Amino acid sequence: MATANLNISVTEKRMMNEAEAASYCGLLAKHFKVCCNVQPLNLGGKVLRYDKRDLDRWIDSEKTGDADNSREAILSRL
Template sequence: MGNANLNISVIEKRMLNQTESAAYTGMPVKHFKTTCPVQPLEMGRGIRCWDKRDLDRWIDDMKQGTEMTTRDAILGKL
């Protein structure tokens, strides 16, 4: 028998749509919409994506007791 090589490359997404962002944070979409202060980035006409790094920062801040609640607070953390 011949040998077969399987070359799989997985590229991890950095930008997530709303459903993916909610799943990433472990929240239902409805709760994510009303709770998450992280502003999405407009990636094109009607395409809004959340940066995983911003979501991670928000979660880390909540763990430390410093929840970001405004856009200015988020920008101040960048």
Template sequence: MGTTNLNISVIDKRMLKQSEAASYTGLAIKHFKASCPVRPVELARGTLLWDRRDIDRWIDTMKADHVEMTRDDILDRL
């Protein structure tokens, strides 16, 4: 029996269309538009693209502001 090699090259895009950026964050487009402070870049005339690295930094700041609650903290709030 012969062997087969499969070479797949995947290139992650850095710049994303609005729908791709929203999907990347896990948000619906309308929520992405309303909540994402990341400004798009106009690489080609009339083509707005969002930089994945800027989106990652925004998400990281959201996580940095998040305080991890312990079980006791949660029970105290009840």
């Protein structure tokens, strides 16, 4: 029997359009517009993109009640 190797490389996107960002956050696009306070980056003209890292910070702040849990903030509380 013949064998085959499949080599697939997937590059994760950091910048997303509005529909992709809404999907990433698990929201419908209409709900994303209302509840997400992350500002998209204007990459020229009408090209707006959401940074995955900004979305992650927003989601984390919603989970923790806006507590600043950065390394610097934790150290300053010690």
